[in-house]
Amino acid sequence: GLVALGNGLAFGFGAYLLRTGAITIGTIYLFFHYTEMLRRPLEQITRQMQELQRASASVARISDLFALRPTAEARDGSLPPGPLRVEFRGVTFAYESDEPVLRDLSFALSAGQILGLLGRTGSGKTTVGRLLARLYDPAAGAIHLDGRDIREVPLADLRSRVAVVTQDVQLFHAPVRDNLTFFDRGVPDERILAVLDDLGLRGWVARLPEGLDTILDPRATLSAGEAQLLAFARVFFKNPGLVILDEPSSRLDPVTERLIERAVAALLRDRTGIIIAHRLDTVQRADEIMILEAGQILESGPRAALAADPASRFARLLRAGLEEVLA
Structure with a gap:
């Protein structure tokens, strides 16, 4: 120079x-x-x-x-306890001025049922979860939970009743306790340890040098499977009525796979669930199946009925293997 x-x-x-x-x-x-x-x-x-x-x-x-100021107006009222019924009514949505990601999407999911949401990358699966958490509002149509337009529900109440678990787990350079509770010091250690015990993570915490007070390094402390399990644990402190799970598409070791399966089962118990599924094992949990393509429903119906119909798109996916076809 x-x-x-x-x-x-x-x-x-x-x-x-x-x-x-x-x-x-x-x-x-x-x-x-x-x-x-x-x-x-x-x-x-x-x-x-x-x-x-x-x-x-x-x-x-x-x-x-x-x-920035929120565009969502403050509302009164709250969603009822227990699993929530989900209904999309003619929902159309696009990110900014792009082509619509969802086009006149309509479907209903009964309370306590589990929907397996399938489709290729870019089909609109993740957008469904973002709209239910009201990270965005649809350009047209409406989304209802238990018969109530989510735009009429206070945001704090909506997000305490709708939990979204994504593949990309955000961790903080903070103690394990704060990573689990989002810095809510009102959650006692006994409850935290009970949840970790249910998820098979009690032994992992016991091996940490300072237990729940151990500072996490998001880049080095956890494996992908352990980070996903911590994300599941966060949901139990909210006790939502609707869980939206974008399951990990990466391969995990057999021990972590079993822990993930156990956690998913506990997570969906007595709750309405929407699973963006990538693997056959997860699809088997679903009561209903919906396949999206270009933001529209290509096929939907009871999982058992679609699997038994050799002409259905879902049956062809099962024969070919979801991992390869939906990649």
Whole structure:
């Protein structure tokens, strides 16, 4: 860079002055020595200026976030306890100005039933879960839980009754306790340990150096399976009436697979469930099957009936193997 160019010029000019007898070799050494002493602070200042620019951009983004105001209006009332009935009525949705991800989608799921949601990448499966959690509102149509439009339900109540467990588990650089309870100090340790025991994670916590007080490093502390189990554990502290599970598509070791299966069974017990399924084992849990394609229902119906019909799309998927076909 510029430093190398400057050193080159200084070396050439110093050699010229040395030849003419204007300076000695010691003077040239001192000049280069002082130049090297200046180079490091200048490089440090350059790095700090770059970091300052990045920090300024981050502060601007944070300011923009603080300036955002929710478009959802505050409402009165709450959803009833127990499993929730789900109904989509002519729902159409697109992200910003893109092509619609869901197109006039209508279906109903009875309380306590489990829906296996299938489809290729981009078919709209994940969007169904985001709309139910009201991360977005549909452009047209309505979504009802227990007969009530979710736009009429207070957001805090809706999100305490609808739990979404995704493949991408967000962990905090914080104690295990806070990662499980989302920093709710009102949850006693006895309840946390009971939930972990149900999920087969009690032994993992016992092996940690400080138990529930151990600080998690999201990049190194947990395997993918353990992180998924922690995400399941979070749901038990909310006790929702609807669970939306985007199950892991990655291969896990047999021990973790068994723990995941046990956790899913406990998670869906006495609750309405929507599973974005990638594996045959998970599909077998479903009471109903719905296959999406390009944001529309390609096929839906009771799982047993579709599996018994050799002409159905679902039966063909079972024969071919979900993992390969839906990848």
